[in-house]
Amino acid sequence: MLNRVRSAVAHLVSSGGAPPPRPKSPDLPNAASAPPAAAPEAPRSPPAKAGSGSATPAKAVEARASFSRPTFLQLSPGGLRRADDHAGRAVQSPPDTGRRLPWSTGYAEVINAGKSRHNEDQACCEVVYVEGRRSVTGVPREPSRGQGLCFYYWGLFDGHAGGGAAEMASRLLHRHIREQLKDLVEILQDPSPPPLCLPTTPGTPDSSDPSHLLGPQSCWSSQKEVSHESLVVGAVENAFQLMDEQMARERRGHQVEGGCCALVVIYLLGKVAIIVRNGEIIPMSREFTPETERQRLQLLGFLKPELLGSEFTHLEFPRRVLPKELGQRMLYRDQNMTGWAYKKIELEDLRFPLVCGEGKKARVMATIGVTRGLGDHSLKVCSSTLPIKPFLSCFPEVRVYDLTQYEHCPDDVLVLGTDGLWDVTTDCEVAATVDRVLSAYEPNDHSRYTALAQALVLGARGTPRDRGWRLPNNKLGSGDDISVFVIPLGGPGSYS
Amino acid sequence: MLNRVRSAVAHLVSSGGAPPPRPKSPDLPNAASAPPAAAPEAPRSPPAKAGSGSATPAKAVEARASFSRPTFLQLSPGGLRRADDHAGRAVQSPPDTGRRLPWSTGYAEVINAGKSRHNEDQACCEVVYVEGRRSVTGVPREPSRGQGLCFYYWGLFDGHAGGGAAEMASRLLHRHIREQLKDLVEILQDPSPPPLCLPTTPGTPDSSDPSHLLGPQSCWSSQKEVSHESLVVGAVENAFQLMDEQMARERRGHQVEGGCCALVVIYLLGKVAIIVRNGEIIPMSREFTPETERQRLQLLGFLKPELLGSEFTHLEFPRRVLPKELGQRMLYRDQNMTGWAYKKIELEDLRFPLVCGEGKKARVMATIGVTRGLGDHSLKVCSSTLPIKPFLSCFPEVRVYDLTQYEHCPDDVLVLGTDGLWDVTTDCEVAATVDRVLSAYEPNDHSRYTALAQALVLGARGTPRDRGWRLPNNKLGSGDDISVFVIPLGGPGSYS
Numbered sequence: 001m002l003n004r005v006r007s008a009v010a011h012l013v014s015s016g017g018a019p020p021p022r023p024k025s026p027d028l029p030n031a032a033s034a035p036p037a038a039a040p041e042a043p044r045s046p047p048a049k050a051g052s053g054s055a056t057p058a059k060a061v062e063a064r065a066s067f068s069r070p071t072f073l074q075l076s077p078g079g080l081r082r083a084d085d086h087a088g089r090a091v092q093s094p095p096d097t098g099r100r101l102p103w104s105t106g107y108a109e110v111i112n113a114g115k116s117r118h119n120e121d122q123a124c125c126e127v128v129y130v131e132g133r134r135s136v137t138g139v140p141r142e143p144s145r146g147q148g149l150c151f152y153y154w155g156l157f158d159g160h161a162g163g164g165a166a167e168m169a170s171r172l173l174h175r176h177i178r179e180q181l182k183d184l185v186e187i188l189q190d191p192s193p194p195p196l197c198l199p200t201t202p203g204t205p206d207s208s209d210p211s212h213l214l215g216p217q218s219c220w221s222s223q224k225e226v227s228h229e230s231l232v233v234g235a236v237e238n239a240f241q242l243m244d245e246q247m248a249r250e251r252r253g254h255q256v257e258g259g260c261c262a263l264v265v266i267y268l269l270g271k272v273a274i275i276v277r278n279g280e281i282i283p284m285s286r287e288f289t290p291e292t293e294r295q296r297l298q299l300l301g302f303l304k305p306e307l308l309g310s311e312f313t314h315l316e317f318p319r320r321v322l323p324k325e326l327g328q329r330m331l332y333r334d335q336n337m338t339g340w341a342y343k344k345i346e347l348e349d350l351r352f353p354l355v356c357g358e359g360k361k362a363r364v365m366a367t368i369g370v371t372r373g374l375g376d377h378s379l380k381v382c383s384s385t386l387p388i389k390p391f392l393s394c395f396p397e398v399r400v401y402d403l404t405q406y407e408h409c410p411d412d413v414l415v416l417g418t419d420g421l422w423d424v425t426t427d428c429e430v431a432a433t434v435d436r437v438l439s440a441y442e443p444n445d446h447s448r449y450t451a452l453a454q455a456l457v458l459g460a461r462g463t464p465r466d467r468g469w470r471l472p473n474n475k476l477g478s479g480d481d482i483s484v485f486v487i488p489l490g491g492p493g494s495y496s
Numbered sequence: 497m498l499n500r501v502r503s504a505v506a507h508l509v510s511s512g513g514a515p516p517p518r519p520k521s522p523d524l525p526n527a528a529s530a531p532p533a534a535a536p537e538a539p540r541s542p543p544a545k546a547g548s549g550s551a552t553p554a555k556a557v558e559a560r561a562s563f564s565r566p567t568f569l570q571l572s573p574g575g576l577r578r579a580d581d582h583a584g585r586a587v588q589s590p591p592d593t594g595r596r597l598p599w600s601t602g603y604a605e606v607i608n609a610g611k612s613r614h615n616e617d618q619a620c621c622e623v624v625y626v627e628g629r630r631s632v633t634g635v636p637r638e639p640s641r642g643q644g645l646c647f648y649y650w651g652l653f654d655g656h657a658g659g660g661a662a663e664m665a666s667r668l669l670h671r672h673i674r675e676q677l678k679d680l681v682e683i684l685q686d687p688s689p690p691p692l693c694l695p696t697t698p699g700t701p702d703s704s705d706p707s708h709l710l711g712p713q714s715c716w717s718s719q720k721e722v723s724h725e726s727l728v729v730g731a732v733e734n735a736f737q738l739m740d741e742q743m744a745r746e747r748r749g750h751q752v753e754g755g756c757c758a759l760v761v762i763y764l765l766g767k768v769a770i771i772v773r774n775g776e777i778i779p780m781s782r783e784f785t786p787e788t789e790r791q792r793l794q795l796l797g798f799l800k801p802e803l804l805g806s807e808f809t810h811l812e813f814p815r816r817v818l819p820k821e822l823g824q825r826m827l828y829r830d831q832n833m834t835g836w837a838y839k840k841i842e843l844e845d846l847r848f849p850l851v852c853g854e855g856k857k858a859r860v861m862a863t864i865g866v867t868r869g870l871g872d873h874s875l876k877v878c879s880s881t882l883p884i885k886p887f888l889s890c891f892p893e894v895r896v897y898d899l900t901q902y903e904h905c906p907d908d909v910l911v912l913g914t915d916g917l918w919d920v921t922t923d924c925e926v927a928a929t930v931d932r933v934l935s936a937y938e939p940n941d942h943s944r945y946t947a948l949a950q951a952l953v954l955g956a957r958g959t960p961r962d963r964g965w966r967l968p969n970n971k972l973g974s975g976d977d978i979s980v981f982v983i984p985l986g987g988p989g990s991y992s
Binding site: 232 | 692693695719721725728732737813814823826829832833834836837841854889
């Protein structure tokens, strides 16, 4: 299991084009008309499904062997076996001879040292074309505005408790994003502010006027301006939710075991995420853990105590409360507090805390160390029927970096890595490796980014020595799956 | 009404002393033994009351005339009348001849231009001595550790819908803080880590051992270290909650109308809040508005739909949805989204949104423009019985600035102001006024901070011209109550 979600999604929006309402989606069958699955136990938002032109495929996942690697690695059956070998832990990259990844992106990965049967990381790198729907705004589109949109997409998925969720997300998440963007093709290409309201599908009669339902009027005569950018953010947020719902629906028929954390970068009409720029380090994502999300978790447990059963308390204590301490006063924190205070121990404080442990050992309901991700619909508290999913969020944190606001050089890169990298490597060490490796290659040598990705993976894996994988400083390397994308932000890729 | 809460609380913690369990509090009668009031509708945390040595006074508020000004202004009856005159709007400061405020703090205020009958701002500036309780840790204290603690305290309270809540908070909040700190006197003066658990009051027998109540064990063998600082933060958080509960209990018998926002600074054993340091501006607080707290409000409405009645929806729309738009698709955001997306309008989307409007006009339930503060226990939606209090939080955001980490000069000041100041003055303009006024006085002239507070108030009020109070640039000045503290962080005050 991994203890981090690093979720950075970024994009850029500009102007000019046109599309149609609710066509059939080629890769996400049963679009439009399929009824959205009811969220069973999780308190998530139904309206997001209802209205967002949801693509809700029912048969997109073929049953398949649980072990696969990204197609861009072009692994032969023999290569696949070598990639699956915990003893050798050979670093895998796309072949030199093959088609380069978009933007000359570098990629490398290595399997774990035995913590799970297969590599539970997955990766995806695609250029995705979004064809617009027929005029959503109701205005017949001009022929010149007929083009769709392209976005570049990189995704890392770090699975836990099985590889199924990561595998499914790596195949389908970008398609959900495409589906959500279809309605926006025309709108994003039009420099005028987005329409606040779209007409009904032509032919649908207006409903009668229920004006008696109007609430208090008063302060609200004006209307908000909604930016193009926030429409793309909303599309990405809904795509994550729909991906998660698809996993819920299909988990029984198919092998969608466990869950996964996702780290995704989207380049659309101009913005993107970054980490090393002129030696400067810009973190574009943060971890979602039981510690960083403590107050969100506690608030939910407080407002919906039925989610805690009779086994857990929403209060946090600095250590396990012992029955003999009943009546004494112990430090605690509730959902409103950032500080600590003493409270008299009562009977229900002896329940296990919703959030416990520190750092890598922090857990929700003594079970899971990540608090955002896709999947985990069947996850229960150990030896209990209490579901954990209601406390997990499938929503990403979206950050936008405007690529056009800065002149990038060939050494400016965005590094995406799974926990296997970040557990043993600091941002500064990554920056130093970036500098060391890239300066050893000509700026126009396309292979430099792959070499960098390999160096990062090797640096986190270490070499076998003294009964373990060890780093040069003799500390233990990462025994986890390690996957790294290196995305160049300036040359040599031309992004047109 | 004001649209901001600026809540910065700061303090500093070091080492050495000793106190007793639950004595009677002189200024907060009925301490210890008084049962905490049940929070009626608001989903707030009961345990905070139960265990934190709560001071829950029942008769602390005498009925009094609703108009009063801070005692440190030493206003005569005639002065009080002049301070209450909307036409003249004379700036009030403590008299030169009186006792200086701690640290030579400057203060100035002016009444509003007619928006409410009286000045609804209140202020408090005190040095508060905290006597410890008899040994809370159970260990008999050494005689050398017998001293209590002192803290310096500055508070601004910006009332709305009446002055009662602000008046009450200005008289009592620091006493609640003192009460919460009593248990900590011994602990804060001891350099070793705080005890995680305090023994029962001597004489109380241990309860029997209910070990069958133990939940899942597993990951949680260690214990957290809790810092002294986080204990002070917890004490302040609980003090705010207890102040709010006291207002709830006493609102009927006494004149506690409306609510108030609070901005508080605490200096305790070494840390404090700041804004201008060597020309550099460091904001120490932020606003809590329906816009900045949208997702918190929407989540509560989503999880507890009964709080919305049949009148409101937790979804946000960029403008009022019209009945004739039923079936069309409108932009919306839910509690999980930072971006916007389109959804098909359904019948319940015609309800009024929980959060609506923009900027100064943003409102919760079409009623109130602030989302954190004290009081407002009787506030209902216009022409409805729906209470708004459940959506308001009484919890402060606490930031800590360590005064000892920086050598401060006499021109380094912390500026606290109510909305009357910040609505018409930017941080940069405040910094320019700080520079201009302080440089006109000798560094050791104690009156310079009062002169600065007066300049800031005058600069925000403007002068009467063209049927209004106008600034030099002819824009309208603030018609609100304006109150300003200027706290010097370096000389001439010696803080010992």
